[in-house]
Each structure stands twice: as structure tokens, then as C-alpha cells.
Amino acid sequence: MNEQTLSLRLERVAAHMPAGAHLADIGSDHAYLPVALLHRGVIATAVAGEVALTPFRAAERTVGENGLERRISVRLANGLAAIEPEDGITAVSLCGMGGETIRDILDSGKARLSGRERLILQPNGGEQPLRQWLMDNGYRILCEEVLRENRFYYEIIVAERGKPVTYSAEELYFGPLQMQARSPTFLAKWQRLLRQKQKTLASFAKARQAVPEQKLQDTARQVRWITELLAELH
Known part of the structure; x- marks a missing residue:
């Protein structure tokens, strides 16, 4: 995987990105997702946030090699602390972490969200507590999918703030839209x-x-x- 060829998971995350978005990719690792999206003309700007020094340096390297320093701001910060009000963020992606970790990042950084962002989440397990948080905080699930990559199953959950919605215990467990679609x-x-x-x-x-x-x-x-x-x- 690199900034030209994303993994299947990141390709599916990219597919849910709103056109012209100002993206905050939290836990960006090598910053492959924001770099690929900028090359494709999908997003306008990005913040690549990383809490650990090694992936932060890797992200800086990828952005630098692609000459995108003016469009992608690489920041060493814990979770949503990477976001500043002047970034005008309209989409937040959190990929490749446990659902509970994503939930905790969203919860502790709530003050950094305007409520107008689309959340594009790819948890590695722990989807139920993540859906619970979304419901409790006024987010409606717009889209869900499950995919298989390297023998593992992964889910993608796309949510936006909207009218309060109540999901049943089973819907929180399986995913309300997945239960309806029931893909192979x-x-x-x-x-x-x-x-x-x-x-x-x-x-x-x-x-x-x-x-x-x-x-x-x-x-x-x-x-x-x-x-x-x-x-x-x-």
C-alpha cells in the first residue's frame, strides 16, 4: 500500500468522502489516505493527525515527497486535538483502531467538533460501543458496509449529526443498515x-x-x- 494504491479498506473509506471536503485524518499513519484523496482531486485540504512520533515522521515524509505541504498539515497531537477551528473541517476519518478507541477519541475531543462534520469510521472490532456513542451523541448512521481483506472482516460506519435516532440493542450489535442489506x-x-x-x-x-x-x-x-x-x- 502507498499513496497511489490504497488498501481495500482505505479505498472504501475514500468512497464515502464528500467532494471538496476539508479532512481531518486522525491516526493518519503514513498519510496515504489524505495524499491519495488530494491527488484524485476529491478533497480540498487535510490535517493528518498522529499521536506517536514514528508515524508522524512517516506522514511528514509522504506529504513532503508528494509536494503537498501547503495542502496537508501534519500534526503531532492526541486525537482530535489535531483539529483547529480555522481548519474548517467538514470530514473526520478514524481508521484501523478498535471501536472503543475510536469512541474514546471522539468523546474526549467532542469540543473540537462543530457537529457539521461527516464521520467516516473504520473500526477493527468493537463496533457496538462505537454505534452506542454515535446514537447517544445525536449521530445518525448514513451508511455501513462490511468487507473482507486478508482473511479479516472490517466494518465502515459513516455518520452525521441529525435528528435524534434510537437504535435497538440488536441494531447496535449488527448495524442497523447492515441488518437490512444483509450482504453476502x-x-x-x-x-x-x-x-x-x-x-x-x-x-x-x-x-x-x-x-x-x-x-x-x-x-x-x-x-x-x-x-x-x-x-x-x-
Whole structure:
């Protein structure tokens, strides 16, 4: 992967970018996403935020090699602290982190958001608590997709502030739009997860030490939800 050829995940994130956006790519790593989007004429400007020094230097290098220093500001900062009001940010991307990490970054940096930005999120697991945060903070999920890359399943969640919306517990778990669309990749992901959860339940039954009741109930409920979801399709 480089600034010319993005990974499948980042290509799908790029597909949800509004034209002419002022992007804040948080946890930008090598800044491949903002550089590619600028080369393609999709976005106007970008902030590439990185909390760690090594990826920050890598991002600076990519931006410099592409002669984009005037259009992309590379900043060493924690989460949304990379955003300044004068940036006029209209889109925020957070990719390749756990859903809980993305949630925590959004929550601790809430004051930096105007509420007019599109959030384009690609969590590595932990989608449920992330969707919960979006719902609790007045964000509506506009688009969701699940894709498979290198044997792993990844989700993309696109959200904007709008009229308050209430999602059910199952919708927060599976994704409200994914439950409706039920793509083959979505079904394959949950078939695989069902097998994993069933194995976990079986191992709980054999465990020498007592498994906390809450954990047992949570796993059993998830198995029930997935079984019901898949049964509806047959």
C-alpha cells in the first residue's frame, strides 16, 4: 500500500468522502489516505493527525515527497486535538483502531467538533460501543458496509449529526443498515462469529473456574441473536 494504491479498506473509506471536503485524518499513519484523496482531486485540504512520533515522521515524509505541504498539515497531537477551528473541517476519518478507541477519541475531543462534520469510521472490532456513542451523541448512521481483506472482516460506519435516532440493542450489535442489506460478506462474517461464540460457550461449560454470570449471559444472548438473524435468511 502507498499513496497511489490504497488498501481495500482505505479505498472504501475514500468512497464515502464528500467532494471538496476539508479532512481531518486522525491516526493518519503514513498519510496515504489524505495524499491519495488530494491527488484524485476529491478533497480540498487535510490535517493528518498522529499521536506517536514514528508515524508522524512517516506522514511528514509522504506529504513532503508528494509536494503537498501547503495542502496537508501534519500534526503531532492526541486525537482530535489535531483539529483547529480555522481548519474548517467538514470530514473526520478514524481508521484501523478498535471501536472503543475510536469512541474514546471522539468523546474526549467532542469540543473540537462543530457537529457539521461527516464521520467516516473504520473500526477493527468493537463496533457496538462505537454505534452506542454515535446514537447517544445525536449521530445518525448514513451508511455501513462490511468487507473482507486478508482473511479479516472490517466494518465502515459513516455518520452525521441529525435528528435524534434510537437504535435497538440488536441494531447496535449488527448495524442497523447492515441488518437490512444483509450482504453476502455480512452473513459470512456472522456465520464465522457464531462458530467462535459457540466454541466460547462450550469452553465456559468445561471451565474449572466459574465464569462470571454476566459474561455467560452476554455470550449466550449474542449466540441467540446471531442464530435468529441467520435463521431468518433460510
